[in-house]
Amino acid sequence: MRRKDAITDLPEKSIEMRPRRIRKEDTRMSKYDELAKTLKAKLAELIDRAEIIEDDLRHPLDADSEEQAVDLADDEALAGVDDVLRKEIADTRNALGRIENGTYGTCANCGAEISENRLEALPTATLCINCA
Ligand SMILES: [Zn+2]
Numbered sequence: 001m002r003r004k005d006a007i008t009d010l011p012e013k014s015i016e017m018r019p020r021r022i023r024k025e026d027t028r029m030s031k032y033d034e035l036a037k038t039l040k041a042k043l044a045e046l047i048d049r050a051e052i053i054e055d056d057l058r059h060p061l062d063a064d065s066e067e068q069a070v071d072l073a074d075d076e077a078l079a080g081v082d083d084v085l086r087k088e089i090a091d092t093r094n095a096l097g098r099i100e101n102g103t104y105g106t107c108a109n110c111g112a113e114i115s116e117n118r119l120e121a122l123p124t125a126t127l128c129i130n131c132a
Contacts, residue, residue: 038099039099
């Protein structure tokens with residue numbers, strides 16, 4: 001009896017069930033979670049491509065003259081692609097940065113929300129349809 005009383009008197013395990021109060025922010029974050037993942041994967045792929053192109057550009061041309069003519073043409077084409085790539089990389093990094101600091105989806109010019117349709121079509125858009 002006495003022993004049982006002693007056990008009953010022990011304070012209940014006071015596990016505090018803290019309600020998670022960050023739920024709203026969680027939801028907001030996860031809205032662009034998938035997109036951030038997609039953009040990160042895209043960024044890695046773009047950087048890979050850029051590195052391959054830069055490697056090609058860095059390698060000196062073959063001494064063989066016939067090869068040289070072909071390589072030169074290729075390099076010129078690659079240099080053009082590189083600019084596009086560089087812009088894509090910058091835009092993608094920019095979009096990821098905006099997801100992180102919470103300004104993603106907001107027009108950089110007028111501050112209006114950029115429509116989801118527009119963001120879907122152009123995930124790196126920084127301007128709303130009216131300002132673009
Ligand atoms: Zn705008």
